[in-house]
Amino acid sequence: MNEITIFLMSTGISSNFLYLLLAIPIVATIVLFSKEVIGVQSFNLFITTLSVLAFISTGLVLGLIITFFILFFDYIIKYFIKDLKLHYTAKIAVVISIASLSIILSLYLAHSFLGINTKISIYSVLVLILLADSLSFTKINKGERRGNIIYIETIILTVISYLIIANDFSKMILLKYPYISIIAIIADIYIGRFSSLRVREFYRFRNVNKE
Amino acid sequence: MIKQLKEYKKLSKSVLGINARNLLYTDRKSISISNSKIRVKEILKENLIPTPETISIIKSFEEINSFDFSSLPNSFVIKPNKGLGGEGIIILYGRKKKRNLEDEDAWISANKQIINLSELKIHMVNILNGYYSINKKNDKVILEERIKNPDFFKQSLHISEGLPDIRVIIYKNFPIMAELRIPTIESKGKANLHSGGIGVGIDIANGTTTNAIMKDEYIENHPDTEEKLTGIKIPYWDKILEMAIKSSIAIKASFTGVDISIDKEKGPLVMEVNARPGLSIQIANKDGLKERLESISKLKVNNIKSNINIAKQIFGGEIEEEISEITGKIVLGRNTKVRLNDKENIIAKVDTGAYSNAISYEIAGKVGYSDIIEEFQKANIPKNIDINSYYRIKEKLEKENPDRKYIVLKSSNGISLRPLVNIKLTFVEEEIEIITTTSIAERDHLKYDMILGRKDLKNFLIDVTKNL
Numbered sequence: 001m002n003e004i005t006i007f008l009m010s011t012g013i014s015s016n017f018l019y020l021l022l023a024i025p026i027v028a029t030i031v032l033f034s035k036e037v038i039g040v041q042s043f044n045l046f047i048t049t050l051s052v053l054a055f056i057s058t059g060l061v062l063g064l065i066i067t068f069f070i071l072f073f074d075y076i077i078k079y080f081i082k083d084l085k086l087h088y089t090a091k092i093a094v095v096i097s098i099a100s101l102s103i104i105l106s107l108y109l110a111h112s113f114l115g116i117n118t119k120i121s122i123y124s125v126l127v128l129i130l131l132a133d134s135l136s137f138t139k140i141n142k143g144e145r146r147g148n149i150i151y152i153e154t155i156i157l158t159v160i161s162y163l164i165i166a167n168d169f170s171k172m173i174l175l176k177y178p179y180i181s182i183i184a185i186i187a188d189i190y191i192g193r194f195s196s197l198r199v200r201e202f203y204r205f206r207n208v209n210k211e
Numbered sequence: 212m213i214k215q216l217k218e219y220k221k222l223s224k225s226v227l228g229i230n231a232r233n234l235l236y237t238d239r240k241s242i243s244i245s246n247s248k249i250r251v252k253e254i255l256k257e258n259l260i261p262t263p264e265t266i267s268i269i270k271s272f273e274e275i276n277s278f279d280f281s282s283l284p285n286s287f288v289i290k291p292n293k294g295l296g297g298e299g300i301i302i303l304y305g306r307k308k309k310r311n312l313e314d315e316d317a318w319i320s321a322n323k324q325i326i327n328l329s330e331l332k333i334h335m336v337n338i339l340n341g342y343y344s345i346n347k348k349n350d351k352v353i354l355e356e357r358i359k360n361p362d363f364f365k366q367s368l369h370i371s372e373g374l375p376d377i378r379v380i381i382y383k384n385f386p387i388m389a390e391l392r393i394p395t396i397e398s399k400g401k402a403n404l405h406s407g408g409i410g411v412g413i414d415i416a417n418g419t420t421t422n423a424i425m426k427d428e429y430i431e432n433h434p435d436t437e438e439k440l441t442g443i444k445i446p447y448w449d450k451i452l453e454m455a456i457k458s459s460i461a462i463k464a465s466f467t468g469v470d471i472s473i474d475k476e477k478g479p480l481v482m483e484v485n486a487r488p489g490l491s492i493q494i495a496n497k498d499g500l501k502e503r504l505e506s507i508s509k510l511k512v513n514n515i516k517s518n519i520n521i522a523k524q525i526f527g528g529e530i531e532e533e534i535s536e537i538t539g540k541i542v543l544g545r546n547t548k549v550r551l552n553d554k555e556n557i558i559a560k561v562d563t564g565a566y567s568n569a570i571s572y573e574i575a576g577k578v579g580y581s582d583i584i585e586e587f588q589k590a591n592i593p594k595n596i597d598i599n600s601y602y603r604i605k606e607k608l609e610k611e612n613p614d615r616k617y618i619v620l621k622s623s624n625g626i627s628l629r630p631l632v633n634i635k636l637t638f639v640e641e642e643i644e645i646i647t648t649t650s651i652a653e654r655d656h657l658k659y660d661m662i663l664g665r666k667d668l669k670n671f672l673i674d675v676t677k678n679l
Contacts, residue, residue, distance in 0.1 A: 036230060085333050088342035140342060141295055143406065195235055197228040201490075202219050204427060205226045208493050 005175050015175060020053060022174045023165050025184040027052045030161045032191050039200025041146075042154040043134040051131060051154065052161045054124035060162060062110050062118070063128075067155050069102040070132045071148070078139075092136060099132035100125070225499030227490060232466075236382070236504065241464030242486040246345055248353060249292050251462060251484050258461040260454060262481045263288075263474075269352040275335050280316055280328055283354070289334065291343040292351040297403040299343030301326065301334060302357060302374075321373065321400035358482075359475040363446050368393060368438050373400030376472045377413070377445060377479075379455035380488055380500065383465055384515070385507045386452045386522045388500060389413040390492045391420055391445065392470075396435050404491055409433065411440050412496035416527020418448030424495045447479050452519050458484055466504075468492075498526075540670055541641050544677025549661065550637040551578040559661035561673055567620075567664040568636075568647065569629070571654035574661065580632055580651060583615065587630050587651075594627075601628045618650050627652070636667070 008018055031048045034040040042048045055063040077098045081091065103125055110116040131154070139147030164170065174180060197205070227236070244250055255262045266287055269275055285306045291299040303318035307325055317327040326334075335352045337343070344350040358374050368375070373394030380387040390410050394400045397407035404410050409430070412421040423430050423440035432439055445451065455469040458481050468488025471479050493500050503526060512518055549559045551570070555577050572584055592604055598619065605617045605628055616631040629650035637644045647667050654660060 085330055087333060088337045088340050137347070141298055146405070193234070195228075195231040196223045197219065197226060198230065201226070201228045202222060205222060205228075205490075205493060205499075206218075207429075208226055208497055208499055209222065 002176055002178055004178055019171050019174055020056065022178055022181045023056075023170075024049060024053070025181040025188075026174070027161050027165055029184040029187050029191070030164060031157060032188055034157050034160075036191050036194055037198060039198030040153050040157050041150045042157050043131070043138065043150065047127075047130055047134050048154055048157060048161075050127045051158045052165065054127040055158055055162045056166045057124035058120045058128075059116065060159065060166075061114065062106070062116050062120070063162075064155070064159070065110050066103055066106040066128050067131065067158075069106045070099050070128065071135070071151055073098050073102040074132060074135055075148075078144075088140075092133060095132055095136045096129050099129045103128065222499075223501075225502040226493055227500035227504065229490065231501060232487060232490065236466040237486050238465065241462060241467065244462050245464070245467065245484045245486040246293050248290060248294070248483065249351060254461050255458060255481055258457065260457050260461060260481055261477060261479065263358055264356045266354040266356060268292075269335060269339075269354070272336065272339065275332055275339075275352075280331075284356070286318075286357045288355045288357050289331070289338075290353040290355060291338040292353055293344040293346070293348075294338075294350075295343065295345050296405060297401040298406075299334075299338055300401065301331075302400055304357070322396065358472050358480060361446070361473050361475045363473070367443050368433060368436060368440075373398070374402060374472050376402045376470045376482055377451055378488065378492065379452060379469050379471065380492065381455050381459040381464075381467050381469060382504050382507055383510070384456050384460060384513060385510070385518045386415055386455060387503045387507065387526065388492055388496050388498070389415055389418075389452075390495050391443070393433065393440070395425070395433070404489060409440065410491060410495040411443070412492070413445060414528045415452075416523040418445040418451070419443065420445070421528070422495055422497055424491065427491055427494055429494075447473065449519065451479050452522075453515055454479055454481055456515050456518060540672045541643070542674045542677065543638075543641075543668070543671045544674055544679065546659065546679050547641075547663070548639040548679065549663070550639055551661075552635050553637070554578045556639060557660050558679055559663050560659040561668065562662040563665050563668065563673060565622075565662055565664040567618075567666055568634075568649035569652045569654070569662050569664075570634075570649050571657075571660045572651060573655075575632070575651040578634070580630075583630050583632060584651065586612075586615070592628055595625060598626050601626060604628060616648075620650060620652075 005015075005018065009015060027049045028045060031042070031045050031052075035042060035045070058066065074095060077094060081094060086094075107118040107120075111118045131151070134154075135147055135151045138150050142150070244254070249265075249268060252262050252265060266283065267278070269278060286302075286304050288303070289301045294300065301320055303320055303326065305319050307317040307319055309316075315327045315329065317325050318331070320326050338350055338352045341348050341350050360374060364375055375391060375393045377389060377391055379389045389412075391413055392402035392404065393409040393411065394402050395407055395409060399406065402408045404424075404426075407426065409423055409425045411423040413419065414421055420441050420443040425434065430440070451471050454471060458469045459467045462484055464484070464486060466486070468485040469481060470483040470485070472482050473479050490500070506525060507522075510521065512521060543561050546558050546560050548556060550556050551574065555574060557574060570578075575581075575584055590604075590608060593600075598621075601619045605619055608617055609615060617628055618631040619626065619628050629652050631648055631650050634647060634649050635644065636647050636649075645667060649661075
């Protein structure tokens with residue numbers, strides 16, 4: 001193992017905690033690359049990165065069940081309160097309450113039907129509730145349909161990042177070569193200067209120069 | 212894969228993507244100005260650029276409670292100051308009649324929806340709370356006069372509700388690209404493309420619409436009214452370009468999208484200025500912005516009129532071809548080259564003041580009518596006699612030789628009797644052949660050996676500036 005890693009662990013930081021902190025720059029770079037170079041529409045980078053960490057805590061299956069129910073109940077509740085003409089703040093209160101109740105339902109279903117361990121940290125639950133808040137805000141600004149699409153793309157991006165980072169091999173590599181996280185920051189700077197077309201834009205504008 | 216990479220490289224050179232727009236063509240200062248509609252309106256007013264009148268600005272909850280809603284005109288618009296993409300804008304077309312005195316005030320909105328006073332207040336509270344604001348922060352409510360659609364849009368597009376606008380991209384005080392944005396039922400009266408509005412590319416040179424898109428896909432007709440979207444000539448075109456440039460100068464932005472609507476009485480008004488205009492305008496114009504921006508970046512002319520002219524020349528399409536494409540009609544000038552009976556090429560005068568064609572004796576002789584002329588001259592018809600006498604001579608001559616036809620014509624030179632002949636007429640440059648008739652007249656003292664009258668010009672448009 002790397003000397004720095006050994007030194008840090010000797011101060012009492014657990015290897016798992018250190019791994020999560022080292023993973024954040026990598027996940028941020030993956031999300032950044034997906035957004036700026038490929039053109040994936042997702043919620044802001046912070047929320048997307050945090051969702052990946054939340055998935056690491058919940059596990060893939062439970063994470064997917066929870067995010068599905070958040071989307072599902074958001075749709076149902078919007079249908080019922082649409083005609084009530086509520087204040088924005090009241091709507092958000094309803095939305096995050098429903099989101100947390102839908103997490104209880106998800107945990108119950110995951111435990112009783114799939115036997116999944118449901119001892120997850122409150123922080124990951126909070127992050128997933130934040131997803132519900134972002135979903136509401138995006139729906140207001142970009143419309144119902146695009147809000148749903150962006151939510152789903154966020155989840156897909158989360159799952160892909162999760163698959164890359166949340167395995168023993170990645171964990172081993174990160175603890176062995178913690179410098180990789182520094183390289184990720186350099187990559188961020190390069191991506192930040194990318195001014196060419198995004199892959200998605202390439203398909204969007206394909207017909208512009210054709211007669 | 213290699214082919215796609217090549218295509219990507221080529222497209223990257225011409226098309227402006229989000230990254231390039233945000234990195235290379237936006238500055239923070241103009242973003243912060245253009246984000247606030249109130250600030251933009253103030254600056255426009257200072258610079259005497261026409262913009263819709265503000266009725267009132269509401270900044271706090273107390274102001275909503277103390278506001279006298281009965282003082283509002285029957286129709287007006289509510290907007291969030293820092294709204295994004297047209298969200299949060301409500302257009303109220305008129306007051307709903309009260310059945311009882313104690314009924315609440317109510318207005319009629321887009322799609323005949325009724326909005327009563329309490330709903331209106333909730334909407335205002337939501338705006339103040341930052342519900343529609345770009346940065347989720349507290350915002351202000353703008354109450355503004357409603358722009359009334361000019362008859363022009365009602366006639367050309369049959370739009371009754373919603374306000375079309377014209378987006379002009381300005382860079383370094385040059386108009387770069389333009390688009391007509393038309394609301395649909397789906398977009399709920401908004402002209403914004405991502406809410407389902409239609410974008411139609413505009414030829415900078417002449418203000419005529421080219422290709423239409425809805426949700427980035429090409430369409431031919433308006434989905435609600437079935438009206439054709441291309442070939443619409445935007446009124447006040449030069450004024451619109453000029454106002455867009457002036458607005459961009461006023462807010463000191465180098466790259467902007469200026470939105471202009473046309474009011475029935477006031478003419479063009481600047482609605483909004485965007486520091487980060489949408490990019491689908493490139494699809495509607497079938498051309499990339501990046502290439503256009505780069506071609507202008509090195510120019511240093513700073514006179515609004517010359518900038519417009521330069522942009523028209525660089526970015527304008529082939530005007531004539533376009534008109535013929537749109538109307539199916541070919542453009543003729545004041546004169547045009549024709550061939551008669553496949554024998555003689557001459558230049559004919561296009562004369563919409565005359566109904567029928569006429570050729571001179573000289574040319575008639577060259578293209579095979581010399582015997583007719585000889586015969587006609589032998590008849591020795593008196594000049595300046597009255598019209599009935601001419602008709603009698605015409606009948607007499609036609610009886611003597613049934614193969615011949617004559618015509619009595621009133622022209623600026625008085626009344627005359629002329630031989631009428633069938634002729635094969637070829638428009639040389641346009642490659643069109645027709646069989647028609649022409650009279651033979653004395654044209655010795657005139658510049659052209661032939662005039663083309665209205666009767667054969669039905670399928671042409673005449674451009675009076677075009678001259679051989």
